[in-house]
Amino acid sequence: MTLPPQRSRRVSNRTGTALRVLLAVALLVPVGVLFGAAWGTSDDRLTATERERHGVEYLRSLGQVTLALVDAQSGAVAGRSAAAAALRTAVEQTSAIDVRYGAELRTSERWAGLHAKIEALPDRPPADPQDAWTVYTETTDLLLALYAKVRESSGLLRDPDADSYHLQDAVAEELPEALVAAGRLADRSTLAIGRPASDRVRIASELALARAEVLGPAADLVENLRSAVDDTASRTLGGNLLSRLDGYQRAVEDLAGLTRNTAAPNPIQVGAARAAAQLAGSGLAGIILTELDVLLRDRADALAGERQIAVGALVLAVLLVLALAALPLLAARSAARNRRTPAGVGLTTDGLRPAAGAEGPPPTGPPPVEPPLPVGAPLAGPPAGGMPPLPERRPLRSDGDPGRRSPLSDWQDPVPAGQPAAVDSQAPWGRPDAR
Template identity: 80%
Template sequence: MTVPAQRSRREPNRTGTALRVLLAVALLLPAGVLFSSAWRSNDDRLTVAERERHGVEYLRSLGQVTLALVDAQSGAVAGRAAAAAALRTAVEETSAVDVRYGAELRTSERWAGLHAKIEALPDRPPANPQDAWTVYTETTDLLLALYAKVRESSGLIRDPESDSYHLQDAVAEELPEALVAAGRLADRSVLAAGRSGGDPLRTASELALARSAVLGPAADLVENLRSAVENTASRTLGGNLLSRLDGYQRAVEDLAALTRDSAAPNPIQVGAARASAQLAGSGLATIILAELDILLGERVDGLTGERRIVVGALVLAVLLVLALAALPVLAARAADRGRGTPAGAGEPTTDGLRRTVDAESGPPPTGPPLAESALPVGATLAGPPAGGLPPLPERRPRRPDPAGDPGRRSPLADWQDPVPAGQATQSAVPERPAPWGRPDAR
């Protein structure tokens, strides 16, 4: 049979659902912009920190070149054979570091020039100590210029943190200058002792200038390290630096004292003081570079953690937006399943009527079955004949009531139950008992 589809109590608001989905998707745009900005900022800071660590590694290799070159200069000025093996090893190590980071730090050209200058140094000391002084002074000047290039290209000179800035300033500027100046001060004393005829005034002025070149960077070094200790959150920086710093200060003061009060200091004593200051400075440089690398490593770890947080926040925002977009759709589908109405049922058609469902098009509408008493008199719940609506009940003709007034009729005279389809009838009018219980009414 065909039964009109039950009308849904509340039609889904498809326009509202679409607007909610579009709003949820639109929320991804500001989230994407914020993620892109945070990612770029984090990536820039992470790149700078990594480059600074590469600069620290380059400075570590240059420290070995500095010590070997100062020793070679002192030996050449004193007329001894240069320690070529130590210098060659230090140069090879720095060349390997330059291969890895030279392009990034833009130091390859400067290192190539310095390398060529070191290779051109004579294997044997020149006959004139002043010539050895001149050649090695030019080489150490190129070395100090390479220190400045590493600081500038790696970004150490622009480090935003107070402790790491003071550390890099101490280890990449003051300490190399102080070590080179200490070697030159010792060489000046050797040249003054070997000068024929003597020139006390010239010797005193040269030693005063060389001594000032040692004490100035050493004082700046101490100031930088104290500032780094006062402005750091590291628990190991102060204890590791202060003991080494005290030893370096004593060695520099001893070296300066040997060249202050004598017009012609003893070259052997000055050389020994220079070696002590150089050894103390080397140990101090090792500690400074290690602490600086630790600080930069902690910064890199923090930035990497921030990157993970940024990515996690983006993923969470995407999931929330997708959930917000999917909830109205899922709710509408759940409502349709709960009502048991297939998609499209109950919607108006072109003729203004609503669609119906039958046994072929879908399940019957839910709800209590229609009672037989709710149908018109004579209608049953039997299926309709094929090709049309159920027939109307048969109307019997009115007949007079023999028991009374001819104009009066029985309440049951107008309508009688129709004969079910397919049953034969014996008479057009079935017998019935006489109304009002009178037997003679027949």
């Protein structure tokens, strides 16, 4: 069966329109895949960055626990009452932070163990300073293990940027170790005073090991901070860190120098040097955590901007595809509307007009001007078939005599161009055009 030509064209037009629409819609598939990949990557990185910021907040609270616990240990070893109020306040703040981020960072179990250990510390120093040393050393070991857990669970240990990686390594590992080691060095100097002279060699080796535990992390801390300053694009990181770093280095060196006198280390000077090193380390930790949080916040803002760009690109692609799909549909509807219009009639702004193809296109521009006839050219003659006969006229009388012709009846038809005019001798006035 053969389709009529008009129906065949309609089927072909519909098929072409459907194919163009399907092609336009098919463009959304790769666009959607690319958008999904970009969105998933940015979402993962943004989630990881937010988790690192939570780890920074947890580390800030642990810093207060570290300072209070080292002070309490030094007081217990020296036979003084522990600073219970400061330690209790630091523990409460960290407990609040663990409630917020403990499940995310998987630190609740470790913090519960450390919290119980701190609560079990005696309010009064034990009779034997060595017992106080042992109890507090176990507690600070749990504290350093919690630092490592926060660092690992928050993702700070795997930070991709060089500057933020060096900063987290300094503030989450080396600085806490250095602060705890400085307290232990001062406590060993205090314990060495009451020991017999026969233990002098042993005391010297213990103090040398304690100094190495302080100076080693402190040297690594300085190297990490300098690497962070060299690798960062921040304008404030270098100036804020280097001034605090110099003060911390001097305090640690003073403490190490005082403990080299194994014969009679002055406990008051050693305690003052420890407090100075602890204060410098606390200020340095605050600066490092602040700068690290700024870097992570800037990264999160950049990732959020990338997500907005991805959403904008997706919306633009969808609009373009919809436009490509709508154009063939609009063209098909326009063609169908034109086919439903009666033949010879089309739509205009003011009504109906002859449709295209019913007659020639309307003339445009001014009407053509015919050239003038040359001088002396004969007028155009009658058509080839001659003039049609005029109807018979009834002669008129001027005096009422029906037998007499009216002068108007003497008029004759105009003489054709190029023929001599005949004169009617009977016409009293002659031809009007003969005058």
